[in-house]
Amino acid sequence: MPTATPQLPVLSYAEALNSPSTFIPALRETLLTSGFFYLADIQQAFPTWDADLKAAFDVSRRFFEEVSVEEKEGMAMRESKHFRGWSGVGSERTKGVVDLREQIDLGPETPPHPSPAPIYLSLYGPNLYPPSQPSFATTISAYRSHLEIIARVLLRLIGESLTSSPELLTAPFYSEDPTTPPYSRMKVVSYPPAPPPGEGGEEGALGVGAHADGGGLTLLAQDSTGGLQVQKWDTGEWIDVTPLGRGELVLNIGQVIENLSADLYTSTTHRVLPVPSTSPRSRLSIPFFFSPVLTSSLTSIPISKLHPELQAQALKEKEVKSEVKRGDLKEVVFGRAAWRGITRSHVEVWERWYGAEKDPVGGPERKG
Ligand SMILES: O=C(O)CCC(=O)C(=O)O
Numbered sequence: 046m047p048t049a050t051p052q053l054p055v056l057s058y059a060e061a062l063n064s065p066s067t068f069i070p071a072l073r074e075t076l077l078t079s080g081f082f083y084l085a086d087i088q089q090a091f092p093t094w095d096a097d098l099k100a101a102f103d104v105s106r107r108f109f110e111e112v113s114v115e116e117k118e119g120m121a122m123r124e125s126k127h128f129r130g131w132s133g134v135g136s137e138r139t140k141g142v143v144d145l146r147e148q149i150d151l152g153p154e155t156p157p158h159p160s161p162a163p164i165y166l167s168l169y170g171p172n173l174y175p176p177s178q179p180s181f182a183t184t185i186s187a188y189r190s191h192l193e194i195i196a197r198v199l200l201r202l203i204g205e206s207l208t209s210s211p212e213l214l215t216a217p218f219y220s221e222d223p224t225t226p227p228y229s230r231m232k233v234v235s236y237p238p239a240p241p242p243g244e245g246g247e248e249g250a251l252g253v254g255a256h257a258d259g260g261g262l263t264l265l266a267q268d269s270t271g272g273l274q275v276q277k278w279d280t281g282e283w284i285d286v287t288p289l290g291r292g293e294l295v296l297n298i299g300q301v302i303e304n305l306s307a308d309l310y311t312s313t314t315h316r317v318l319p320v321p322s323t324s325p326r327s328r329l330s331i332p333f334f335f336s337p338v339l340t341s342s343l344t345s346i347p348i349s350k351l352h353p354e355l356q357a358q359a360l361k362e363k364e365v366k367s368e369v370k371r372g373d374l375k376e377v378v379f380g381r382a383a384w385r386g387i388t389r390s391h392v393e394v395w396e397r398w399y400g401a402e403k404d405p406v407g408g409p410e411r412k413g
């Protein structure tokens with residue numbers, strides 16, 4: 046395991062639970078400056094954390110390495126009206142360029158929505174799992190349930206770091222209606238070693254191209270390979286998010302929290318470099334995108350409700366350096382943003398089940 050010196054702040058989950066009064070100012074400072082951080086000391090809250098994390102990576106590697114292409118095709122995302130399931134290398138796009146990764150997309154496990162109008166309610170539905178590896182579903186679901194807890198704790202503390210009415214931030218992430226739960230997605234991803242351009246590789250292709258996450262809060266576990274980079278919003282410099290080998294998670298906020306925070310906190314641009322063709326194996330990562338209910342309306346915390354010391358800063362214009370256009374998923378209703386994000390990444394799935402004639406939101410292209 047590498048023992049790199051982290052270039053991003055390391056915050057402690059144990060401190061978040063035991064000493065919120067010292068954790069909250071550190072969290073605020075981190076989100077005002079860096080936008081990305083490591084979360085360590087999760088073991089103190091979940092004694093089985095290291096084993097559960099390892100089990101999640103073990104079932105993921107077994108899936109990518111052992112399940113046949115025929116079985117993967119049977120659980121392919123194009124079979125799902127709900128944009129769930131497996132996508133092979135080259136079938137997902139970021140800003141129109143193929144991503145060099147293979148993945149399973151998962152969401153909250155529910156039946157299809159009973160009346161899927163508006164169209165984005167079609168995003169609710171069942172996941173697709175590999176039939177030959179039943180431990181994949183149970184292991185990944187158990188891991189996901191830890192992340193739901195950690196994300197809720199962090200969300201509340203992010204709310205408290207901004208305002209004495211944290212429910213202004215947290216409300217869109219709660220639902221009383223079982224047909225419209227919070228729409229948190231999760232991916233199990235493999236980045237295979239890729240040939241460089243000139244030796245068969247596509248010019249400009251990355252593991253995943255530069256983007257800012259569209260959801261609320263991203264909690265990412267990565268193996269020891271490395272390759273994730275974040276673009277510092279103040280200088281535009283790319284820095285490595287090196288794995289620390291401590292069972293840590295990498296956290297960043299998505300465009301939803303950027304918007305809710307009156308743009309005080311930045312949803313930072315990031316990317317994954319291709320795995321070198323000389324690497325003996327694929328890089329694995331498991332990002333979890335903790336997100337609001339699809340029907341929720343997202344309105345920024347009013348400046349007058351922010352902590353007094355943040356109000357002047359919220360009024361200032363902030364220049365964010367980013368290789369890609371930002372704010373591209375700005376919508377009032379979260380479902381519309383989620384729909385545009387996923388249909389843009391998986392145009393073929395959208396065309397198969399919906400297409401321009403049937404889609405009032407406009408799928409990959411914004412309408413109205
Ligand atoms: O795999 C990673 O390290 C990052 C993936 C990512 O940024 C994403 O899927 O949004």
Ligand SMILES: [Fe+2]
Pocket residue numbers: 256257258315
């Ligand atoms: Fe991302």
